[in-house]
Amino acid sequence: MDFIRKHPRIALFLALLILFLGVGLDNRLKVVHYVIESSKISKQIRIALVTDLHSCDYGENQKDLVSALGDQNPDVILLGGDIFDDVLSDDNTLAFLDGIQGMAPTFYVSGNHEIWSRRYGEMAEQLKKRGVTILSGTNHQLTVGNQTISISGIDDPDYFTYEDSSQSTTSQLERATKEIQDDHFQILLAHRPESIKMYQKYPFDLVLSGHAHGGQWRIPYLLNGLFAPNQGFFPKYAGGYYQLGQLDFIVSRGLARESTRLPRLYNRPELVIVDVK
DSSP, X not given: OXXXXXXXXXXXXXXXXHXXXXXXXXXXXXXXXXXXXXXXXXXXXXXXXXXXXXXXXXXXXXXXXXXXXXXXXXXXXXXXXXXXXXXXXXXXXXXXXXXXXXXXXXXXXXXHHHHHTTOHHHHHHHHHHTTOEEOSSEEEEEEETTEEEEEEEOOOTTHHHHTOTTOOHXXXXXXXXXXXXXXXEEEEEOSOGGGHHHHTTSOOXXXXXXXXXXXXXXXXXXXXXXXXXXXXXXXXXXXXXXXXXXXXXXEOOOOOOTTSSSOOBSOXXXXXXXXEO
């Protein structure tokens, strides 16, 4: 109390700093909703986007994340890479995959940390065992109700360095789009948002990515992301919705918590829900 009386301005500054950090370091899971429209869709389709889990902890048997996902009743679940980690144990990821098995058709693309683990083949087998479809320069036609949507997916660029040098991002995009039908709503699932100019060359209606972790540090109305992998400081595509001509582009801030070297600031981990109307 004596310090407060003698140094009221310093005490006020410290109190405000504690409040600022206390609110900013909140890392509870939140659900973020986006709504987009397309003339190719006659009845609403709900897409859940899960990225950058990095095998982080979301309660016993991942119940916080699994319950949040189940409450949204998605028509399809898209796993946008780095669901596993290259350092942390696979246990939390496997518990999550077990928890969502049978919830909705589930699709996955690789992320850089899964490739860096040098255990990608093992991870892929765990996904397949739980009914997850792996998209690797491939396309899947999914019927939801009485309408069909097209889901394409490509591997992380490091896949072509460590797993299969005979392919490339371009070759996978070419192969994935070769047989898609123009009248189907077309989704691309790709881990890295910084390659959006490449994705725009193809006839997708919606591109979904992760990887940027929301820029790690954000300050409302002032800083929309401090740093993102492969984009550097003040990234353009840190997280959120971007309208690029006729293309809808959504970047998830992801779910990484204890796996990151620096804590998230004003950047709560997120489960992304996209309603296409």
